[in-house]
Structure formats: C-alpha cells, structure tokens
Amino acid sequence: MNEIDPRLQAYLDGELRLEDLPVVLRDRAGEWDRLLGEVSRSGQAGAPIGFDAQVMEALRQEIGSPGPAESAGRRSRPAWLEWAVRPRSVTVSPIAALGLAAALALVVARPWSGDVTDPQEASVTGSVYVQFVVEAEGARSVQLAGDFSDWQPSVELADPDGDGIWSGRVPLEPGVHEYMFVIDGSEWMADPNAAGSRDDGFGRKNSLLAVSEISGT
Amino acid sequence: MLRAEAREQTDAELVRDSLAGSDAAYGELVRRYQDTLYRHAERMSGGRDEAADIVQTALIKAYRSLDSCRNPNRVGAWLFRITANTCKDHLKARRRDLVKIDDVPGLVEADGDDPADALDRRSVRSRIDLALRRLPLEQREAFVMKHVEGLSYQEMGQLLGVSVPALKMRVHRARDGLQELLEDLT
Numbered sequence: 001m002n003e004i005d006p007r008l009q010a011y012l013d014g015e016l017r018l019e020d021l022p023v024v025l026r027d028r029a030g031e032w033d034r035l036l037g038e039v040s041r042s043g044q045a046g047a048p049i050g051f052d053a054q055v056m057e058a059l060r061q062e063i064g065s066p067g068p069a070e071s072a073g074r075r076s077r078p079a080w081l082e083w084a085v086r087p088r089s090v091t092v093s094p095i096a097a098l099g100l101a102a103a104l105a106l107v108v109a110r111p112w113s114g115d116v117t118d119p120q121e122a123s124v125t126g127s128v129y130v131q132f133v134v135e136a137e138g139a140r141s142v143q144l145a146g147d148f149s150d151w152q153p154s155v156e157l158a159d160p161d162g163d164g165i166w167s168g169r170v171p172l173e174p175g176v177h178e179y180m181f182v183i184d185g186s187e188w189m190a191d192p193n194a195a196g197s198r199d200d201g202f203g204r205k206n207s208l209l210a211v212s213e214i215s216g217t
Numbered sequence: 218m219l220r221a222e223a224r225e226q227t228d229a230e231l232v233r234d235s236l237a238g239s240d241a242a243y244g245e246l247v248r249r250y251q252d253t254l255y256r257h258a259e260r261m262s263g264g265r266d267e268a269a270d271i272v273q274t275a276l277i278k279a280y281r282s283l284d285s286c287r288n289p290n291r292v293g294a295w296l297f298r299i300t301a302n303t304c305k306d307h308l309k310a311r312r313r314d315l316v317k318i319d320d321v322p323g324l325v326e327a328d329g330d331d332p333a334d335a336l337d338r339r340s341v342r343s344r345i346d347l348a349l350r351r352l353p354l355e356q357r358e359a360f361v362m363k364h365v366e367g368l369s370y371q372e373m374g375q376l377l378g379v380s381v382p383a384l385k386m387r388v389h390r391a392r393d394g395l396q397e398l399l400e401d402l403t
Binding site for chain 2: 002003004009012013032035036038039040045046047048051052054055056058059060062063131133158160161162163165167
C-alpha cells in the first residue's frame with residue numbers, strides 16, 4: 001500500500017498550512033481537500049423525520065415503558081414502583097451497607113396494592129431489585145452467581161458503553177445473600193466493594209449482601 | 218408585563234426525569250442527539266435503514282442502563298459511545314465488512330451482489346461510501362469521526378477512550394487505504 005506523505009497527513013490533520021507544504025505536495029493536498037469536502041457534505045443528513053417517535057414506540061414495545069399513560073389509555077404504575085424497578089447505580093457493599101439495603105428495601109419492598117397485569121411484575125412482588133455494579137475493564141463478559149441462582153452464573157451483567165463498568169439488576173428476596181462475579185465465564189471474583197464476606201469452605205470468600213424488608217401498607 | 222420563558226432543560230435534568238419515568242424527557246434526549254448518532258451510524262454502515270436500526274437499538278440499550286451514565290451532563294457523549302459500540306458489533310456480524318483492503322481487488326469490481334450499489338457506483342459519493350465500507354472498522358470509525366463529524370482528535374479520544382496518537386494512526390491508515398481504493402479521485 002502506498003502511504004501518504006507524512007507532511008500531507010499533517011496538513012490534513014490541520015497541523016500544517018498549505019503554504020508550509022512543498023510545492024510538489026500542494027496539488028495533492030487540493031485533491032484531498034476536495035475529496036474530504038465531499039465526504040463531509042455527504043454526511044450532513046440527519047435522522048429521518050419521525051425517527052424519535054419510532055424509537056419511543058419501539059422502546060414502549062420492548063421495555064413496556066409506561067409512556068404517557070393518559071394519551072395511551074394504559075394503566076399507570078405507581079411512581080414508587082417505577083422508581084423501584086428502574087435500574088440504578090448502587091454499588092453493593094453488603095453488611096456494612098445494611099443501612100443502604102434497608103433504606104432501599106424500605107422503598108421498594110413495599111407490596112403494591114394496584115392491579116397486577118404484568119406477569120413479570122407479579123412474579124417479583126415482595127422482592128427487592130438490587131443493582132450490582134463491578135469494574136472489570138477488558139472483560140468480555142461478566143456474570144453474577146449466588147445463592148439466589150443456585151450458584152449458576154446465569155445473571156448477565158452489561159457494559160453498554162464499554163467503559164469497563166458492568167452492571168445488572170436482580171430481584172432478591174429479603175435476607176442475606178452470598179454472591180460472586182464470574183469474569184469471562186471462568187474467573188470467579190468476589191465483589192471488591194463488599195464490606196462483608198464469608199468463607200465458602202473451598203478456600204475462597206463469597207461476598208455478602210443483606211436485603212431487608214418492611215411491612216407493607 | 219408577564220412574559221413566559223420556556224427554558225430548555227439541561228441534559229442532566231432530562232436524564233433525571235427519564236430515570237423518574239418520564240417518557241417525554243427521554244424522548245427529548247432522543248430528539249436532541251438523534252441526528253448526530255444517525256449520521257455516525259449511516260456513515261459507518263453505509264445504509265439509512267441499517268443506520269436507523271443501529272441507532273434505535275443503541276437508544277433502547279441506553280435507556281435500559283441510563284442509571285449507569287455517570288456524568289448526565291455529558292449524556293450525549295455517553296449515547297455516542299453506546300451507538301459507536303452498537304455500530305461496531307453490528308458491522309462485525311456482517312462478514313462482508315470485515316474484508317481487508319488488501320483483499321479487495323478494486324472498487325470497480327466490488328459489490329456485484331448489490332444492484333443499488335452498481336447503479337450508484339458512478340457517483341463520487343457512492344464510490345466514497347464503498348471505499349469507506351472496505352476500511353477496517355476502527356479505521357473507518359476514526360475517519361468518519363474526524364472527517365464526517367468534524368471532531369478533533371481530543372474529542373474523539375474522549376468519546377472512544379482511545380489515545381490521540383492511536384487515533385491519528387487510525388485516521389492516517391484510513392487515508393492510506395482510501396487513497397489506494399480511490400486512486401483516481403485523490
């Protein structure tokens with residue numbers, strides 16, 4: 001492959017002016033300017049008209065986001081439940097974070113007396129949604145395993161923006177839970193942010209998470 | 218005199234309201250960034266329908282994990298990263314985009330299976346599109362961000378989490394590749 005002269009590359013990067021280039025490269029620079037101008041102009045079109053509405057409709061269908069309930073004529077969930085089931089960043093630090101877990105449970109573990117029409121919602125009534133967050137830069141996959149999954153690494157964590165912070169949301173029954181992260185399908189790792197741990201009997205320590213509950217209204 | 222002033226909500230406010238369950242707030246974020254995201258996806262994928270699918274997938278993915286956006290004031294950059302990653306995942310799954318430049322005999326012989334491409338091949342833009350699609354993904358991404366979206370290397374570095382020298386290298390190699398693929402245009 002013929003490589004472009006480094007001085008021309010510097011010009012195209014905006015680091016050299018045209019007059020700084022040797023005469024022999026200036027014609028070439030002009031050709032590149034025209035080409036890059038064409039490239040730039042060809043990329044000016046934005047999203048199609050109505051694209052935002054299409055995205056929001058797809059979002060409602062895929063996630064079941066309540067949307068503007070009034071206009072859609074659909075059931076509106078209580079605001080506290082919307083809050084409860086929405087993923088959020090809670091760095092899990094079990095035991096020492098008992099207060100946090102209790103506070104979380106205080107809000108989310110309250111039974112909902114509204115109409116239950118969504119099976120997924122119904123199945124997790126009484127559970128507390130906990131967001132697990134772990135830093136695993138360079139990992140190809142991260143799963144969560146614990147007593148709540150019979151120690152099967154079946155809960156996939158996600159890192160959609162590729163910043164190495166993986167997270168996932170799990171409904172847990174009130175009580176104390178043991179868990180670990182599984183990196184790339186094979187490396188078991190305790191939660192470095194967990195304030196509590198327990199020997200697993202095989203020379204390793206499981207991380208601990210306390211989830212508490214209060215009486216419903 | 219009473220004057221009603223509509224203040225535009227900040228990105229951080231829209232993120233907060235979206236997390237509180239406001240569809241309207243997330244819809245506003247979508248409207249605010251859809252053009253930028255779409256342009257990137259279109260230039261990366263080479264197709265408008267494909268770009269729409271990619272951006273829609275990315276925006277749904279982003280909604281699902283909106284709480285992990287650690288700097289809501291920069292939610293646009295965060296959405297861009299998700300879209301860029303979704304783009305790359307999508308294109309990796311499309312085997313024909315993984316063809317190396319060196320393996321391609323030349324644009325005039327390429328893409329015989331796509332009648333639309335054959336019809337458009339005579340236009341400069343279409344040839345540029347085809348050439349871009351033959352660049353390795355990381356080079357194509359860097360070139361599109363630099364020359365289609367007009368970002369500086371510093372801005373690109375912040376969005377992609379890649380060093381400026383590495384990005385420069387990708388852009389330079391992309392230009393080398395385009396020069397070869399578009400020999401009569403440069």
